Amino acid sequence: MSRWEPLLEQLVTERYPGLVARGVLLTGSRVAAEDLVQDALVSTFSGRARFASLAEAEAYVRRAMTSRSVDAARRAIAERRAMSVLGAMPAPTSAAEHGLDPTVVGALGTLSPRVRACVVLRHLDDQSVRDTARLLNLSEGAVKRYVSDGVTALNAILGTVATGREDVVRISGLEVRHGA
Amino acid sequence: MRELDDVINDAAESGARSLAGLAMDGAALAALTLRVRRRRAVRHAVQGIVAIPVAGLLAAGGWFAMSQGDPRPPIPATTTSTSPSPSASPSATALPSASPGAIGEPVTEPGLPTYYPMPAGLLAQAGPGWVLATYAPDAVDHPAAEQAPLTEVVLLVSPDGTRYLVRRLELDVTPGADGPSWVEHRVVEWQPGSTTAVVETRPVATTWSQGSQMAGSPTYATLDLVTGSLAPAFDPPLAGARFVGQAGARRLWSSPGGTDLLVEEGSMLTTLTLGWTWDGRRGLSPDGDLFLGLDEVADLSAGSLWGSLAESTAPGHCSPVTWWTRDSVLALCIDEDPATTEKTLGELGPRWVTFTKDQWASGAGTEIRSLHDGDIEPVHGGLRLGDGDVLVAGSTMDSIGTISPSYADCSDGLYRFTADRTDRVLAVGDPRLVGNILTPYAVGGTVVIEVSGNCSGEAVPSALLGYDASTGAVTELIPPPSDAATTTYTQGLTSFVVGASH
Numbered sequence: 315m316s317r318w319e320p321l322l323e324q325l326v327t328e329r330y331p332g333l334v335a336r337g338v339l340l341t342g343s344r345v346a347a348e349d350l351v352q353d354a355l356v357s358t359f360s361g362r363a364r365f366a367s368l369a370e371a372e373a374y375v376r377r378a379m380t381s382r383s384v385d386a387a388r389r390a391i392a393e394r395r396a397m398s399v400l401g402a403m404p405a406p407t408s409a410a411e412h413g414l415d416p417t418v419v420g421a422l423g424t425l426s427p428r429v430r431a432c433v434v435l436r437h438l439d440d441q442s443v444r445d446t447a448r449l450l451n452l453s454e455g456a457v458k459r460y461v462s463d464g465v466t467a468l469n470a471i472l473g474t475v476a477t478g479r480e481d482v483v484r485i486s487g488l489e490v491r492h493g494a
Numbered sequence: 495m496r497e498l499d500d501v502i503n504d505a506a507e508s509g510a511r512s513l514a515g516l517a518m519d520g521a522a523l524a525a526l527t528l529r530v531r532r533r534r535a536v537r538h539a540v541q542g543i544v545a546i547p548v549a550g551l552l553a554a555g556g557w558f559a560m561s562q563g564d565p566r567p568p569i570p571a572t573t574t575s576t577s578p579s580p581s582a583s584p585s586a587t588a589l590p591s592a593s594p595g596a597i598g599e600p601v602t603e604p605g606l607p608t609y610y611p612m613p614a615g616l617l618a619q620a621g622p623g624w625v626l627a628t629y630a631p632d633a634v635d636h637p638a639a640e641q642a643p644l645t646e647v648v649l650l651v652s653p654d655g656t657r658y659l660v661r662r663l664e665l666d667v668t669p670g671a672d673g674p675s676w677v678e679h680r681v682v683e684w685q686p687g688s689t690t691a692v693v694e695t696r697p698v699a700t701t702w703s704q705g706s707q708m709a710g711s712p713t714y715a716t717l718d719l720v721t722g723s724l725a726p727a728f729d730p731p732l733a734g735a736r737f738v739g740q741a742g743a744r745r746l747w748s749s750p751g752g753t754d755l756l757v758e759e760g761s762m763l764t765t766l767t768l769g770w771t772w773d774g775r776r777g778l779s780p781d782g783d784l785f786l787g788l789d790e791v792a793d794l795s796a797g798s799l800w801g802s803l804a805e806s807t808a809p810g811h812c813s814p815v816t817w818w819t820r821d822s823v824l825a826l827c828i829d830e831d832p833a834t835t836e837k838t839l840g841e842l843g844p845r846w847v848t849f850t851k852d853q854w855a856s857g858a859g860t861e862i863r864s865l866h867d868g869d870i871e872p873v874h875g876g877l878r879l880g881d882g883d884v885l886v887a888g889s890t891m892d893s894i895g896t897i898s899p900s901y902a903d904c905s906d907g908l909y910r911f912t913a914d915r916t917d918r919v920l921a922v923g924d925p926r927l928v929g930n931i932l933t934p935y936a937v938g939g940t941v942v943i944e945v946s947g948n949c950s951g952e953a954v955p956s957a958l959l960g961y962d963a964s965t966g967a968v969t970e971l972i973p974p975p976s977d978a979a980t981t982t983y984t985q986g987l988t989s990f991v992v993g994a995s996h
Contacts, residue, residue: 319527326523331516335509339502352526359530413512418505437499438506465498474498 321371322359329372336376338414339434340383342423354378380435381449384427421471425464432457433464528982531634601659605631605644605975605983609657616650616658617689617719620993623653623940625958626684626691626719627990628663631975633983642667642676642698643985648691648719653940653960655971660719675699678988682714682737686993692727693717694737694989711750712736731756731763741782744794755785755792766792766799780820780878789814791823791854803849804831806857816876816884818848824884825849825859826872839891844871846911862913867891870916873905877934879941879963884911885919887932908932908943919943919961920968928974929954934961937992942971944987955986 330351337347358375365371422430431450435441436457443461447454465476518526598611606629620626627650630643648660665676676698683692697710711734715724730737734750747756749765757764768787777785785792791800791814803812803825811831818824828842847859865871869891876886887905907921920943922930933944941963946956955974961967974986 318530322527322530323523326518326526330518331513332506332510334513334516335506338509339506355526356529414509415501415505418501434502438502468498472498472501473495474501475495476498 318359321365321368322355324368325371325375326355328368333372333375333379335414336434336438337379337383338419339422339438340379340430342419350379350383351375354382357382376439377435377441377449380431380439384431384450417472421468424471425467428452429460429464429467432460433468436461437465528634602976604977604981605633605986606647606659607649607657607973607986608976609649609659612650612658612660617660618687620650620652620686622686622993622995623960624686624993625649625651625942625971625990626660626681626993627651627958627972628679628681628693628988629972629986630665630678630988631955631983632985633981642674643678646678646988648681648717649972651958651971653969653971655960655969657972661722663722670699679717680989681717681991682989683740684991684993689719691717691719691991693724695724731758738777741778741785741794746785746794755787757792757794757797764797766790766797768792768799779817784821786814786817786823791851800851800854803854803857806855807859808857810857812847812849812857812859815872815886817878818884819881822848822850823854824862824876826865827859839871840867844891865891870909870911876911877936877941879910879936882912885909885934885941885961886911887934905930905932908934919966920959926957926959926968926970926973928957928978935992937994940992940994942990942992943968944990955983956988958987958990 333351333354334344334347337350338344341347341350354375357378358371365374422433425433428450432446432452435446435449436443441449443454443457446452446461447457450457452460468474469476597613600608600610602608626648628646629649630646632641632643642665646663646665648663650658650660652658663679665678667674667676678696678698680694680696681691682694684690692714693716694712694714696712699710711730714727714729714737716727717724728737728745731747732749735747735756736750736752738746738748738755740746743759745758747758748754749756753767755766755768757766766785768785768790777787779786783793783795785794789802789804792798793800803814807827809831810827810829812825812827815824815826825847826844827847828839828844830842844865846862846865848862849859853859870886870888871891872886872888876884878884886909887907888909888911889906905922908919910917910919920927920932922932927945929946931946933946935942935944941961943959943961944956945959946954955978957970957974958972960969960971962969972987972990975981975983978986
């Protein structure tokens with residue numbers, strides 16, 4: 315057995331529920347979340363990265379899930395657009411199915427895939443703007459704008475306040491600071 | 495009022511707790527592990543595939559023989575392939591009329607396609623259209639995830655698909671902590687009738703993080719097909735460079751990493767940055783003085799580049815497919831950069847456009863036709879059969895197709911394309927297609943199609959088909975291992991050269 319296989323098995327055994335929960339936040343559905351986790355695991359362990367620890371491998375899988383969720387959602391949106399069905403995300407499945415707060419899952423489901431991915435990376439994974447931009451192949455300005463839009467929308471739905479961050483958005487020459 | 499971070503994190507954590515009993519069962523984990531093994535294996539196999547176009551394209555300048563003054567072959571009336579059904583046993587009727595020796599009984603061996611023992615003197619009788627190939631079956635369903643191929647052989651294949659075992663090669667397997675290391679060979683030059691061939695020798699090592707990969711620089715040797723002896727042939731101009739062929743007096747190399755084309759002519763070495771130079775199938779122009787890269791054309795005589803097509807056609811985007819005429823390139827163009835747009839392909843005005851050198855610089859080409867639902871979009875590369883007559887692996891457009899930087903190379907068939915019609919040569923789903931990556935090559939009037947891999951990224955062994963451009967007939971030349979139904983192979987065919995006229 316190769317040395318990557320025990321690590322894959324350990325990751326699946328110990329972290330699978332947490333990864334699926336994260337996938338639900340990204341996809342709104344447990345079935346889609348499990349597909350996303352498995353695709354990210356295959357992608358991660360097929361790649362060139364070498365992991366020194368379980369936590370390192372898990373972090374890699376989490377990032378892979380986020381970036382893959384954008385591609386998957388784009389395809390799904392295009393398919394639905396072709397079928398004249400509106401909606402940025404499949405209708406969230408019930409809390410009984412995935413165990414997550416349906417209000418939060420539903421609120422994230424109102425965001426576009428890229429905005430949702432930016433918010434998850436910044437506010438769940440605490441990734442920097444630069445790392446988020448690199449991971450999603452976006453400019454740092456775009457990340458700041460997406461996060462700003464997403465946080466505003468989520469706060470309105472969830473009745474929350476933004477966490478103190480220094481995300482700066484330039485709008486027509488005006489510098490607007492969010493959070494802080 | 496709660497902070498947003500807390501709410502999101504609480505949702506994730508409570509979700510993880512409520513899903514705590516969720517587990518992947520043993521079968522699912524085994525399936526996942528097999529997917530990873532195949533993906534790790536395909537990276538190894540893809541390197542082999544990359545070498546195949548080189549070998550297939552560059553057989554003794556056959557590309558030029560076909561291209562110069564080539565009459566445009568007629569498009570067959572039928573749009574379906576007319577090949578006989580694949581047979582497990584090769585035909586015994588393929589020996590040249592001056593048969594040099596008695597043909598023996600067919601041999602079936604694990605990991606190899608059915609073959610005949612090599613009759614004495616057959617190499618000298620082989621003519622244009624015969625194929626010399628290397629075959630190194632590698633399987634994943636063994637106790638060790640990464641292991642050396644079962645064997646490595648050289649096969650000689652007649653145009654009707656009769657296969658002969660020329661000889662076995664020494665893999666020189668060495669055990670290691672992460673897995674074995676070994677040496678594989680790729681045939682890169684061979685003249686039909688010759689008893690020698692030039693082979694690329696490739697050290698392969700297994701590492702924990704990357705699976706089995708090339709380790710060290712390839713070297714080039716002349717293999718005596720009769721005795722098995724190896725003698726140095728020529729050296730790369732720099733360490734790690736890979737031979738991609740001969741264009742007249744010029745020897746062409748791909749730099750380590752594949753981004754540069756190294757043109758060696760006598761003692762002169764010119765480096766031309768083309769982005770991607772391993773893909774010889776669409777590289778050389780019909781006259782052999784130009785080389786088409788990913789987004790550039792290199793003028794081999796002048797040692798200069800035409801410039802970036804993507805830049806000259808911005809804010810739209812054009813991607814070269816293959817040579818259209820001796821001095822123009824066929825490209826697929828759309829209205830926006832695929833790396834940034836979120837539109838579907840149908841919304842981006844896809845169209846076939848040709849570019850001469852002047853048009854390449856200006857970005858204003860000649861539109862051949864626009865593409866709509868049901869039309870064929872090229873998926874990866876193409877092959878010029880004659881002026882305005884190309885083979886492309888493509889997929890049928892639908893309105894939901896997306897353009898994405900990460901889109902997979904999924905084709906649904908091989909198509910013959912002219913300015914006014916498209917005919918399907920092969921459809922994915924044909925039982926002879928073991929994969930869905932279809933790559934055509936032409937040498938001296940012989941067209942072969944390599945069927946390789948799987949666009950989902952999983953490894954499957956390649957196969958080689960012959961295509962008669964005048965009749966549309968398709969012949970199975972080299973199939974996957976004969977026991978592929980019971981063993982999961984990721985590799986079989988590893989290189990080939992199609993014999994051209996002298």
